[in-house]
Amino acid sequence: MNDLKDRIKQTIESEDVVLFMKGTPERVFCGNSARALDALRGVGAPVTAVDVLPDPRIRQELSALSNWPTIPQVFVRGELLGGADIVEELAATGELREKLDAALSDGWSSAPREERVIDLAGRPTRFPLVP
Amino acid sequence: MVGRLEELLRAAFPDATELSVLDRTGGGDHFHVTVASPRFADLSLLDQHRLVYDALAEPLADGTIHELRMTTRGAP
Numbered sequence: 001m002n003d004l005k006d007r008i009k010q011t012i013e014s015e016d017v018v019l020f021m022k023g024t025p026e027r028v029f030c031g032n033s034a035r036a037l038d039a040l041r042g043v044g045a046p047v048t049a050v051d052v053l054p055d056p057r058i059r060q061e062l063s064a065l066s067n068w069p070t071i072p073q074v075f076v077r078g079e080l081l082g083g084a085d086i087v088e089e090l091a092a093t094g095e096l097r098e099k100l101d102a103a104l105s106d107g108w109s110s111a112p113r114e115e116r117v118i119d120l121a122g123r124p125t126r127f128p129l130v131p
Numbered sequence: 132m133v134g135r136l137e138e139l140l141r142a143a144f145p146d147a148t149e150l151s152v153l154d155r156t157g158g159g160d161h162f163h164v165t166v167a168s169p170r171f172a173d174l175s176l177l178d179q180h181r182l183v184y185d186a187l188a189e190p191l192a193d194g195t196i197h198e199l200r201m202t203t204r205g206a207p
Contacts, residue, residue: 032198069184069191070199085201086176 005061007120008050012065015048015118016104018075020062024051024117032084036072039084039091045100046114054121077103132159136190143186144168148206160197172205179203 012018017040023029025037025047040047052059052071063069066080074081076099081087090096100108136152144150149167164183171179183201190196 030198032200067181069188080177082177082180086180089176 002061004055004057004120005065008058008061008065011048011050011118011120012075013078015075016077016108017045017100018048018050020050020052020058020071020073020075022051022053022071025049025115029053030071032070033072035084036074036087039087039096040074041113042091043097043100044109044113045096046104046108046111047116049115049117050120051117054119058120076100079103132190132195133162136162136164136187136196139186139190140164140166140183143182144170146170146206149204155198155200160195162196162198163200163202165202167204167206169206171203174205176203 019036019040021028021030021033021037023033028034028037037047037049050058052062059071062073066073068080068083070083072084074083074087081090081099087096090099097109133152133154137150140150140152141147144166147166147168149165151165153163155161155163166183170182174182180201180203183203184191187196187199191199
């Protein structure tokens with residue numbers, strides 16, 4: 001039984017768009033995490049962010065699960081979309097919006113933009129980060 | 132370090148039509164690699180990047196690469 005792994009899995013499977021990043025949307029600690037976040041924000045994606053920095057095991061378990069060695073990692077409806085380069089490229093070609101259109105429920109892009117943070121290291125709380 | 136990464140990539144993509152490694156900061160740990168290979172032709176970006184990660188698994192695992200950006204495309 002691996003509690004942390006289960007929580008990572010559950011987050012990936014239950015949230016529409018998950019960004020595993022270094023830092024939080026309010027305090028980003030890595031250029032690539034910022035690029036992925038900017039690309040997602042650019043299309044108005046509903047981002048659920050997970051900071052991997054508080055506990056190194058998050059990153060270990062995540063990479064074992066996704067078979068993707070680096071952070072950030074973006075998941076849409078449970079599927080790995082890629083890292084910063086891919087998300088940025090998909091945003092530039094318009095494919096990011098198409099993928100979200102295909103994966104998310106109708107009207108996602110007109111819904112009020114929502115950003116939140118899930119703390120996998122400790123508090124299982126969520127709080128809105130809408131600016 | 133750029134040389135070692137280039138070697139690993141050349142070994143993994145002997146048919147690459149374009150292959151470069153850029154040390155983005157001059158510090159020897161932030162890189163941008165570009166690979167164009169016919170192997171990528173029918174692969175998704177995700178799978179293209181996975182192949183590059185596979186090729187660079189060692190320097191990624193041992194911490195040599197602190198940050199990696201990549202651009203991949205099917206040849207030409």
